[in-house]
Amino acid sequence: MIAEIISVGTELLLGQIVNTDAQFISQQLSELGIDVYNITTVGDNDKRLKEAVALALTRADIIITSGGLGPTEDDLTKQTISDYLGLELVLDKKTNTDLINFFAKRNSKMTQNNMRQAYFPKGCLILDNGMGTAPGCLIEQNGKTIIILPGPPSELQPMFLNSVRPYLESKSENKIVSRVLRIFGMGESAVEDALMELIDTQTNPSIATYANFGEVTLRLTAKVKKGENENLLLDPLEDKIRKIIGKFIYGYDDTSLAKVTADLLKELNVKVAIGESVTGGLLTSSLVDISGISSQLIEGIVCYSNESKINRLGVLECTIKQYGAVSCETALEMAEGALKSSGADIALSTTGYAGPQTDDEEVGLVYIGLADKCGSYAKKFYFPWNNRANIRKITVYNALNILRLHLLERKKAIELYK
């Protein structure tokens, strides 16, 4: 089955809002195994909406529109589509009563144009709107299905989940299930190179790669008959992938480096402290993003000045003088100092140049340090962008990854000596 999404609203064409409805609907359709080949956005314009519907009917089985169902004059989706399909608009008594009650309950006057929301194409299925005044509707005609939904995401999403999704599920024999593998430390093209043969030969499950900032995700998508177990297809493929790039895979689905690292801290009951300079609070904040971290995170010291590095973390003045604030030695002493002065089990440190460029600083040069009771080490990085925000962000990811890998080693050691 092929579906097409038509988003209606001049505010979309003016860029006043971002089209989250299209994303939500396509995500849902993808989960249901229904292909979407085209998404079209048109304004509140009768002629262009008709053109979009006409074109969609030539190439899709299901058309889903969002927007243009409200009470105002430029809300014309129902009217336009009914016209195009040759259907009369008729008053729905229940909706009319609901509308009257809605306004009575709020002590506000129901204006004449609000009545428009109670008229529907003859013979359609009305889709209740628990969150607003404009119900949606579903029309079946000549083997095609046209589904008309409201624009506000707070109304569209429950209507889709409560009415549209069950309708579509009942029409399909298959289900489509995805599993996402998250990868850090390898670029998109390196991942594709490594998995080239698998990607080219796999059809079900299929493999798709996506690059986000600082990480790559692999989506494995299996299509199975309802009642069958998708894991029988997904598990062997994941095993093959892990044999090739396993050590770069840090988690599944919607997780993040911060989340898996925080989970490891909790699991091993390790207390952490952070001494950060170049990342300026972003590293500590990325852990604080994860709820429940308060029992593992003692503190983060953003020692943005040399005084602070010296006073708070005990970095030696002569170290900064001799090697510079951005150096392996300073990163080590920052991590060691954060460990000692906080009483944590592990401490992380960052120091580097995020820019803008000055004469004597090499923008993108970063050191990340880690200290625990067994010792300390620091790692040097060079991030070749002249972009302050990105250098700080990628430093955070690398610091989290260093901590994560360290915790995994510790976990292995614990399991070994159990």
Added chain:
Amino acid sequence: MIAEIISVGTELLLGQIVNTDAQFISQQLSELGIDVYNITTVGDNDKRLKEAVALALTRADIIITSGGLGPTEDDLTKQTISDYLGLELVLDKKTNTDLINFFAKRNSKMTQNNMRQAYFPKGCLILDNGMGTAPGCLIEQNGKTIIILPGPPSELQPMFLNSVRPYLESKSENKIVSRVLRIFGMGESAVEDALMELIDTQTNPSIATYANFGEVTLRLTAKVKKGENENLLLDPLEDKIRKIIGKFIYGYDDTSLAKVTADLLKELNVKVAIGESVTGGLLTSSLVDISGISSQLIEGIVCYSNESKINRLGVLECTIKQYGAVSCETALEMAEGALKSSGADIALSTTGYAGPQTDDEEVGLVYIGLADKCGSYAKKFYFPWNNRANIRKITVYNALNILRLHLLERKKAIELYK
């Protein structure tokens, strides 16, 4: 002039990402006075991209595509459009050299597929990509302009602003100039209510309000002939607006609360220290976002545990016992302690509950403290969302605003005694 946007990427049709590129481009085109009637999304699919381009050429003067410029096999926008327009792809030597240097600098291997990024439709104008490896390009053919941009917003947006926007501006007789006023401390409907009459009666310049998280922006847009001075229209309108809601306007255009606050710190040469709990590093990080802050920011202490509040900032144990870690008294002592122990001129503090909900914590309750040599004060807030990230973000904005207003008072006092 009519433009059409074609977004390319299967990840959009699967709903894996939201189409912020289309929003950005349409916002820009709207500012330039160029109409957009259709936005189309297609996957990484040769046939359907060609169909979309063919249709767009029948109804638009300018076609802008985003996505499908990367190094992988499914990145086919340049190839497909060149095919359709009958243009050969030729190697651009400069891009090729740039690519080689890019990979050399990172000590990483340039795979064969990366070379694809150096091939362009013959005769096109190449659009530099300062943020990634895939340049864009611009083709003029039979009175139509086709502009091909990369998908990642961090690459597309600077490319549009630096190359595409000046090109489009050069084609028009008029210029459209916007001035944005940024407002903090007033909601969107309150702003609209206050300015109702102005908004309804203004046509050139026009006024549009937008609500972003935690702030409202007003966009004043004037249309003038090239060579005319738009400020003759914009200044009087801004004056009228300032008479009504002036004290809530904190800046212009792309500035931020962090930027204007950092600028004030520099201007008055005030050194600041931060002691933050609920914001977990985000407050310090919001200042570190601003380049050049290192001479004003001594340190940020993320004292996420009570030990850290006591050891680092000298909060009294009995204060935490008696009033709790989230209290006016603790916020005051955190700010005072950060001031004293860092040697800063001003210190800010935050403490609160960001959630998730537990029995004895009131999620959304936040205190923000400020201390300087003249004394200290704390302000209580209640943010009525059960959302960890939003509570932390709005706390950061309010803390910055408290610091900003305090610095403005100081500036006034200095000017008075000059």
